[in-house]
Amino acid sequence: MHRGVGLAAFDKEQLSQRFAELSSELSKTQVDNLQSQLTQFRTALSHFATTHRDSIRSDPAFRHAFQQMCSSIGVDPLAGPMKGGWWAEMLGMGDWQYELGVQIVDVCVSTRERNGGVIEMGELVRMVSKLRGVESGVITEEDVIRSIKTLQPLGAGYEVLDVGGGKKMVRSVVKELDADQAVILAEAQVEGGWIVEAILENRRGWTRERARAALENMLLRDGLCWLDSQDEHYGQVYWIPSAMRWDE
């Protein structure tokens, strides 16, 4: 009986060992296969990178198509442990992306005093483009949005906000824009930068109290708008710098 157990045990051990060997052999084959596929892929990718690197940097339409391709095959060019990601490294996009990120931060920080940390997307694109000059190639809203995603780890609150009417704002301070403020921003955009309680009451059905509270908070607490107390019609009018168009 003892011996029977002993033999069975020996057999079991041998069996599991053989299973282990077999399973690692299988894995090894798979791994070898995968490795050779990756090598092929990498070669093709290097070739692609060399051929199209300049186009991706300078031509927004090509860059857009490239990004579409990446997402359709499930590759995120920005992912990965390296700065900008593996793809970015292959295409030399790391530096380009990084440079754009720095310029976005530059514009947001330098306009923060004026607009309270919220800037209209169009104005941001315009100002970043000015910083870069013509030779660097055209920057699109899409480029900026993508770049802002990489800024999120900064923890400084960089975020794109959709305020309706096809308009986007970029927030660069940690303070969240509440829903009412987003509405106010959208309405101010329509008027070219100014807003009063009456507009919110008439167009959005707000109560006077709600409109006043929201506007006063934006003005006094958050520093997101300026007061004009000489308006001929309304007396007191609120101006939102991030919704105003500046020619400078």
Added chain:
Amino acid sequence: MALSTHTTPSGFLLPSIHSAPPFFTEQPNQSTHAHLTEKWIHLILTYARHKRLFVLRVEDAEVPGGEWDEILRNERINRRILPQYLSSLMAIMVAKNLAVYEPSKQTRAVLLYWRLPEEWADVLHSWATATGQLNTILTFYEISDPPIQSPLSGIPIPLLRRAITILSRSNRAQIIGVADGEGVRFFVG
């Protein structure tokens, strides 16, 4: 509606912020107030330098037709800076040593330092040297109102006196009493 710069009849380029109606209202939010105040002060000093204006008065915001209208008012948007705001700006400039109340012990008028007294002292001494007037006695009037336009033309006497006092500390000038006023002698410096 784009806010743009604008060139005044006297040839001064106004910044785009001057086209924004709220610029003319004193802001209740502290950081906005600080930001716009800085813009106003810069604008005032730059304009003063452009037109060689030395004095700013609260009255310039009260009564139209003065020399400061191009800055203190914007007819295109029907806005003007109110006397209370201007008075507050003047106080801030004095606190920052960019102006002084002149005469002292009142707060309705300031002498603007678009050039610091120390800088005026250097300009004054250079002018005296260049025009070969070292070691001669000059009256204050001869300096502030010379027959030929000079960098010192129009300089208010209190400011001139401050500049001379600075020069005297480094022995480059000495105030002298003359027949019916004050005079000065400049020395090599």
